Amino acid sequence: MKGEIDKKLKQRNIKPTAMRELVYEVLDKNKKALSLYEIEQQFDNVERSTIFRTLKTFQDNFLIHSIDDGTGAVKYALCDEGCTCDPDDLHVHYLCNKCGQTHCLRDMPVPKMELPQDFSFESANFVVKGICSNCK
Amino acid sequence: MKGEIDKKLKQRNIKPTAMRELVYEVLDKNKKALSLYEIEQQFDNVERSTIFRTLKTFQDNFLIHSIDDGTGAVKYALCDEGCTCDPDDLHVHYLCNKCGQTHCLRDMPVPKMELPQDFSFESANFVVKGICSNCK
C-alpha cells in the first residue's frame, strides 16, 4: 500500500510522485522482471518516456536493477533491501525460452570468476536460458 | 589464407562465397568480438543486410556464436573447432567498460548452476564487465 511504497522510495532518496508510486507498484506485484513495454501495457494512458525516466531514476538509486536477457528489450526488477548492485549483490537470472518470462534467481549469486591478470570485476550479467517449471 | 577459410566454411556445410570469405576473414583476424556495424565498417561497399544474413548462416551452422554484452549491439566471434554451442561449449565473455571491447574468455567455461526444480539449462549468456588490462 501507498505508505509502504513511499517509504521504500524515500529510503532510496527518491521523491515519491504519483507516477513513481504506480511504477513501483507494478514492479512489486509482478513476480517477474518486466520490460519498459510490459510496464507501459499495465497502464492506460501513461507516457513511455516518463516510465523510461522513472526507471532510470530507480536504477540510479539502486531501487531496481536491469537484466539484458537477449530478447531485445531490457527488463527490470526490484532490488533486495540494501542492495547496491555491487558484484556481491548480483544474482543469476533465468529466461524461459517458451513463455519468455525472466525471473530473478535471488538466492543464486553470480559466481566470482578468476579473471585474467589485470582484469577487474565491476559487474556481470548472467542469464541462464531454458524451459521453466511452468512450461515443462 | 583463402584455402584455409574455404575449408573452415565447408567443414560447417557453408558454401564458400566471396562475401562469406571476407566476413570470416574479418572475424578471424580481429581478436575480439565484433558487432554487425563494426564488421560493416571494415568494408567499403558491403550491404548491411548481406552481412547480417551471412552472420545468421554462420551462427546457424555453429561457425560463430553471438554475445549480448548489454551495449545494445550483439557481437559475434568465431567458435572453437567442433563447437556445437551446447551448454558444455559455452564460455564467459568480458566487456571492458572503458574501451568497449568484448572478448571471449575461451578457457573459462560457463559454470553449471544448480537450477530450481524442473528448470532446464539450454544455454546461457555470462558477461563480466570491468576494466581490461589494456585500459587499466
Place this chain on the structure above:
DNA sequence: GAAATACATGCAACAGTATTGCAAAGGTGT
C-alpha cells in the same frame, strides 16, 4: 550447352526499442 532451378546478394523499406529536446505542469520555499 541451354533451360530450369536453387541460392546469394543488393536495395529499400520497415519494425522495435531506446533516447532526447523542449515546453507545460507541478511542487517548494521566500
Place this chain on the structure above:
DNA sequence: ACACCTTTGCAATACTGTTGCATGTATTTC
C-alpha cells in the same frame, strides 16, 4: 505572488535488427 527546481507529456529522432522483392550468380537437369 514570485522565483526556482523537478517532473511530466508530447513529439521527434537514433540505433539496431529484420524483411520483401528484384536482380544476379551458381548449380543441376535435360
